[in-house]
């Protein structure tokens with residue numbers, strides 16, 4: 001069984017969902033995906049052992065079939081992990097002054113990411129963004145909105161949390177004026193090959209612990 005799911009089912013998220021409900025959400029989202037399932041690739045190439053999942057051990061994720069502009073969601077330590085293959089156009093937006101002005105922590109000063117992802121792209125490798133997909137307000141799962149204005153007119157692309165309206169940009173940075181107080185966390189990870197990610201393991205020489213973030 002794959003531990004990946006689709007972004008497309010997430011509108012089914014209820015407004016009163018708390019963190020403990022994640023597994024329910026994921027199950028419901030997969031069941032409700034329907035025709036939208038085709039929009040996002042169902043990644044089935046990673047099959048970590050159940051013991052590895054239980055232990056929260058590192059898991060390898062093959063990103064070779066994730067097209068530019070697409071997001072996949074994998075489950076790690078029972079958390080949804082968003083992985084986005086960002087396009088050059090997406091990356092170009094991340095340093096626009098007009099966007100930075102709208103963000104609460106545009107320089108990632110709060111400890112919500114490893115040191116190797118505390119940079120303009122919030123990633124080890126700009127093309128791929130890796131986030132814990134749990135809203136830092138009350139723990140709902142935000143919906144990917146890769147096209148500006150596709151969820152809310154005039155809003156930049158990123159993620160929208162339907163529960164209480166928090167918004168994040170394409171680096172997982174939270175917007176000002178929303179309930180969520182922090183950027184989406186970045187888990188430990190590194191690339192072992194150009195399109196192979198080792199989730200849950202730091203690059204050599206780094207010692208970041210996800211438990212050290214301000215808020216999951």
Ligand code: FES
Pocket residue numbers: 135136137138139140161162163164165166179180
């Ligand atoms: S849980 Fe409240 S805005 Fe996301």
